[in-house]
Every structure is written in C-alpha cells, then in structure tokens.
Amino acid sequence: MMEVDSVHSTLEKKFRGPIYSPSDYVSRMQQARPSQPCRVHHLDYTFFLNYDAVPGGYSSIRPGRKTGDATVTDVRELLYVDGEVKYKLRHSAGWASYHREN
Numbered sequence: 001m002m003e004v005d006s007v008h009s010t011l012e013k014k015f016r017g018p019i020y021s022p023s024d025y026v027s028r029m030q031q032a033r034p035s036q037p038c039r040v041h042h043l044d045y046t047f048f049l050n051y052d053a054v055p056g057g058y059s060s061i062r063p064g065r066k067t068g069d070a071t072v073t074d075v076r077e078l079l080y081v082d083g084e085v086k087y088k089l090r091h092s093a094g095w096a097s098y099h100r101e102n
Contacts (some may be wrong), residue, residue, distance in 0.1 A: 006040065049080060063087055063098065 001100060014028040029040045061078065063070045070089055077088040086095040 007033070011038075061085070061087070061091070061098070063096065 010032045011029060014032045015025070019025060019028075024041075026040050026042050031076050032038060060072075061075065062072050063075065074089050076091055077089050079086045079088075085098050087098060088095060
C-alpha cells in the first residue's frame with residue numbers, strides 16, 4: 001500500500017461525522033495524524049485571480065463554442081500565464097489557448 005492510500009484512508013475516517021463548514025475539514029485534517037500531522041494550506045478568496053479584471057475579455061471558460069464541442073465540465077486544468085488563459089481536457093494533453101471574445 002502506498003503512503004498516500006494510508007493518508008487518504010485516515011482522512012476518510014475523520015470525515016465521517018457531520019461537517020458544518022469548510023473550516024471543519026481543515027481542523028480534521030490537522031487532527032488526523034498526531035504523530036505526523038498533515039500540512040494544510042487554507043486558501044481564501046484572495047488566493048484566486050479575479051478573471052473579470054483580466055484584460056482581453058474572457059466571458060466564459062468553456063473551450064468550445066458550438067454543440068458537440070468540449071464544455072466546462074470537460075476542462076481538467078487551467079493555467080494563467082502572461083495575460084493568457086490556457087486549458088487541458090486531459091492531464092496528459094498539451095495546453096490549448098482559449099479563444100478571446102471580441
């Protein structure tokens with residue numbers, strides 16, 4: 001068994017009880033392994049980029065435009081570099097660029 005499987009199993013046991021807020025996940029992750037505590041990085045809204053403020057006008061993160069094209073639920077990864085948003089539909093695929101709205 002790999003170490004990540006062990007950690008995953010330990011966390012699943014801690015999550016069985018009722019969870020009332022996202023911060024409950026953080027505290028339970030920290031309590032899950034007292035001898036080797038998990039490092040938890042708690043992110044708030046300031047961590048995420050406001051794409052409304054990105055110049056160039058991305059009105060949607062949907063990669064396709066017409067019926068049969070990829071949809072938002074098909075996107076596996078997003079990357080923002082130098083003012084351009086790129087996406088992957090498979091983790092093993094290369095990065096593709098979004099079409100900007102004009």
